[in-house]
Amino acid sequence: MxxxxxxxxxxxxxxxxxxxxxxxxxxxxxxxxxAGTPDADAAADRLEDLQAELAGSSEQRRLLGAELQHRSQNLIAVIQTYVLRTLATTASTSQAADRISERLVALSTAYRLLARPQDGRITLKELVCVAFAGHRVPDDRLSIEGPTLYPVESGVIGLAMVLQELITNATKYGALSVECGSVRVGWQLDGKRVDIVWQEEGGPPVSPPSRFGFGTELIERALRRADRRVEILYGSDGVSWTFSSPLAGFASTKSTSEPFSDHEVTK
Known part of the structure; x- marks a missing residue:
């Protein structure tokens, strides 16, 4: 059987x-x-969908890898420029080491802010507050005000480095070096442009530096482009720094993501 x-x-x-x-x-x-059943047709469709998803994931990984490599190379070039320019324009090795450390900390902080896992982007006010936080400036000696703006990546990096230099100089030589001095940082929208002003008040008289160091170079040129204006004045009670830029390409009034632009450094 x-x-x-x-x-x-x-x-x-x-x-x-x-x-x-x-x-x-x-x-x-x-x-x-x-074969020929509804389940079979659904299975075939699902298989095609999975194949398409796998192909898309592979392409996405390739693009992310290329972007990571580009950003890493760019960051290394930025750090190299900061180190070499600081060494070339600083009187002593110990002073250069201090300035390099300060600048790399500011750069690291800016990149950390950009990498925060959150919806939207960092506001201009947050960026200014974080820049001052590392220097422990009392609240009664600091005024920060302006409309809500969201700088693009190049704006965050460039402005963070400029603020680092302005705060350091104000602490050593300007308004924040004396008890009665203060700093006002404000910005406003003028049509399709944004104007940012750093104004020291109650400080000692300041004059243009005798040597054009890398710090001065950053203050005057880190954010300068063909369509942007940077002005720095050395007055009787401290430094006044003004930056004016088209809103497009520097910041947005909305927190939605926009394409990042690369950070450029004057060499």
Missing amino acids: ELHIYHRTTGSFGHRVEWDRSSDKSAFGFREDC
């Missing part, structure tokens, strides 16, 4: 799979009962 053993199961896409094995171990049959 011939004995048949049947085994049925359900496949991963909901179709039926059946094995038929005879008792004499000489016959082994396989039947996949799905």
Whole structure:
């Protein structure tokens, strides 16, 4: 007597799979009962979708890898420029080491702010507050005000470095070096342009530096482009720095993501 053993199961896409094995171990049959059924059509469609998703994921990984490599190379070039220019324009090695450390901390802080896992982007006010936080400036000696703006990446990096230099100089030589001095940082929208003003008040008289160091170069040129204006004045009670730029390409009034632009450094 011939004995048949049947085994049925359900496949991963909901179709039926059946094995038929005879008792004499000489016959082994396989039947996949799905061709032309709705489940089979759905399985085929799903398989095509999965193949498309895999292809898209592979391309996305390739693009992300290329972007990471580009940003890493750009960051290394920025750090190299900061180190070499600081060494070339600083009187002593110990002073250069201090300035390099301060600038790299400011750069690191700016990149950390850009990498925060949150909806939207950092506001201009947040950026200014974070820049001052590392210098422990009392609240009653600092005024920060302006409409809500969201700088693009190049704006965050460039402005963070400028603020680092302005705060350092104000602490050593300007309004923040005396008890009665203060700093006001404000910005406003003028049509399709944004104007940012740093104004020291109550400080000692200041004059243009005798040596054009890398710090001065950053203050005057880090944010300068063909369509932007930077002005710095050395007055009787401290420094006044003004930056004016088209709103487009520097900041947005909305927190939605925009394409980042690369940070440029004057070499």
